[in-house]
Amino acid sequence: MYKKIIKQTIVYGIGYIIPKGVNYLFLKLFTTKLAPIEFSLYSEMYSSSFLLINFLTFGLENSYLRFLYKNRGREKTIVFSNVMIVFSFVSVGVLLSGLLFIYPISFVFGYKGHEEYLLMFFMIIFLDILCVLPMNWLRANDMDVRYSFLRVFGVLIFFSVSMYMLSSVNHIVFFPIDLIKKHTDRTGYIFFSNFVASLASFIYFIPIIIKTNFKKINIPLIIKMLIYGTPIMIGSLVFSINQNIDKLIIKRCISDEMNGSYTACYRIAAFISSYVMSFRICIEPFFLKKAETVDAKIIYSKMTYFFTLVGSVIYFFICSNVQQIAKLMINKKYHRTLSTVPLIMMADLFLGIYINFSISYKVVDKTIIGVYISLIGILVTILFNILVLFSKFGFLMSSLGILASYAAMLQVSYIWGKKNYPVNYPKWKMIFLLFLAYIAGSITCITNGIILNILEQAVYLMIVYCFFFKKKH
Numbered sequence: 341m342y343k344k345i346i347k348q349t350i351v352y353g354i355g356y357i358i359p360k361g362v363n364y365l366f367l368k369l370f371t372t373k374l375a376p377i378e379f380s381l382y383s384e385m386y387s388s389s390f391l392l393i394n395f396l397t398f399g400l401e402n403s404y405l406r407f408l409y410k411n412r413g414r415e416k417t418i419v420f421s422n423v424m425i426v427f428s429f430v431s432v433g434v435l436l437s438g439l440l441f442i443y444p445i446s447f448v449f450g451y452k453g454h455e456e457y458l459l460m461f462f463m464i465i466f467l468d469i470l471c472v473l474p475m476n477w478l479r480a481n482d483m484d485v486r487y488s489f490l491r492v493f494g495v496l497i498f499f500s501v502s503m504y505m506l507s508s509v510n511h512i513v514f515f516p517i518d519l520i521k522k523h524t525d526r527t528g529y530i531f532f533s534n535f536v537a538s539l540a541s542f543i544y545f546i547p548i549i550i551k552t553n554f555k556k557i558n559i560p561l562i563i564k565m566l567i568y569g570t571p572i573m574i575g576s577l578v579f580s581i582n583q584n585i586d587k588l589i590i591k592r593c594i595s596d597e598m599n600g601s602y603t604a605c606y607r608i609a610a611f612i613s614s615y616v617m618s619f620r621i622c623i624e625p626f627f628l629k630k631a632e633t634v635d636a637k638i639i640y641s642k643m644t645y646f647f648t649l650v651g652s653v654i655y656f657f658i659c660s661n662v663q664q665i666a667k668l669m670i671n672k673k674y675h676r677t678l679s680t681v682p683l684i685m686m687a688d689l690f691l692g693i694y695i696n697f698s699i700s701y702k703v704v705d706k707t708i709i710g711v712y713i714s715l716i717g718i719l720v721t722i723l724f725n726i727l728v729l730f731s732k733f734g735f736l737m738s739s740l741g742i743l744a745s746y747a748a749m750l751q752v753s754y755i756w757g758k759k760n761y762p763v764n765y766p767k768w769k770m771i772f773l774l775f776l777a778y779i780a781g782s783i784t785c786i787t788n789g790i791i792l793n794i795l796e797q798a799v800y801l802m803i804v805y806c807f808f809f810k811k812k813h
Contacts, residue, residue: 399569659781
């Protein structure tokens with residue numbers, strides 16, 4: 341069981357780490373070629389597209405996985421078809437609404453004169469919504485290699501088209517792209533590149549999408565899936581807001597310069613968030629598949645412990661080499677907020693454990709609990725960020741707010757699960773692993789000398805090895 345989870349986590353991790361690496365190249369390219377106002381405009385609409393897709397899918401991608409395994413007697417095509425029918429109507433409705441009201445929308449949101457931005461924006465939304473379920477279909481069928489390949493393939497297409505369109509001299513004449521270049525500006529080039537990548541994914545998924553059987557529409561089933569998925573969607577929106585409050589407050593209450601440094605250092609923590617996301621993509625279908633089995637709770641306990649063990653090791657090695665990593669990834673002038681990295685990474689680990697704990701309310705169809713927990717998290721974040729106004733080191737308050745927020749969410753989820761879906765998690769072992777990683781990482785982080793650093797890392801690995809194999813859970 342461990343070997344399969346490790347293999348899939350690595351494969352899914354590749355599908356997240358490589359795109360993130362390419363995104364760093366994007367950042368360099370875009371900030372070189374685009375003026376700040378142009379890049380700000382694209383970033384704003386990119387964030388908007390993420391929130392809009394999250395809202396318009398109503399959490400049905402999660403419902404698909406849950407109902408696929410919950411109703412084993414039901415044909416898989418019925419569950420797939422009904423979710424795809426909803427997505428088809430929603431995506432067409434969004435596209436038509438965008439086309440019909442493109443001029444009023446451009447006027448209201450300040451894009452008058454650049455209606456082509458919105459045209460491409462709505463076409464991207466249309467294609468991406470239609471691709472959400474096929475991506476989850478790959479997860480449900482353990483096609484981890486294809487899933488990761490598509491993520492990497494899509495981002496490479498985006499990058500290649502962007503490079504071509506933003507280059508000052510094009511050696512290859514390609515009529516459709518050259519035609520687009522005559523009708524928009526550099527910001528529009530980025531939207532078009534995104535559209536081409538989304539179109540490529542859609543074309544790849546056509547064989548899966550055509551599996552939809554519109555004759556098998558089941559309104560009661562759709563309503564049940566919406567009831568299950570909508571709270572997840574609301575929780576995701578609240579969670580997205582929670583992740584960005586700190587940056588908004590630092591920007592407005594301290595300075596743009598401090599926010600730039602804070603955001604740059606935040607990217608180092610992306611190594612942990614990539615691990616969390618890779619594990620989540622891998623483990624969520626597995627957890628839901630095992631929900632009806634007699635040993636489900638034992639599996640949940642072991643997998644959560646395994647996640648904590650591996651995550652704490654990754655955390656330690658990033659912390660112990662954070663100075664070297666920072667020199668490679670970001671300019672020295674951004675290092676002033678480097679002290680936030682251990683806190684943000686530990687917060688991401690807490691988030692990963694919370695995601696594992698959240699299976700307790702998902703398998704009993706109480707997804708509304710996730711909304712309540714997310715609201716608790718955002719309240720904690722706001723309370724800590726208020727202290728930014730009164731603290732000399734406001735950016736530390738923001739990172740502590742994220743840590744406290746996810747810690748609170750983790751604890752509330754654990755307490756709720758203990759009362760309503762009790763799982764015997766090895767709580768003290770997990771706490772020890774996290775504590776050891778934080779203390780050892782903090783000590784090694786400030787150690788001078790390569791030999792001493794390597795020695796400390798070897799000692800840490802020996803302790804973890806003995807902890808895992810001599811006291812095996």
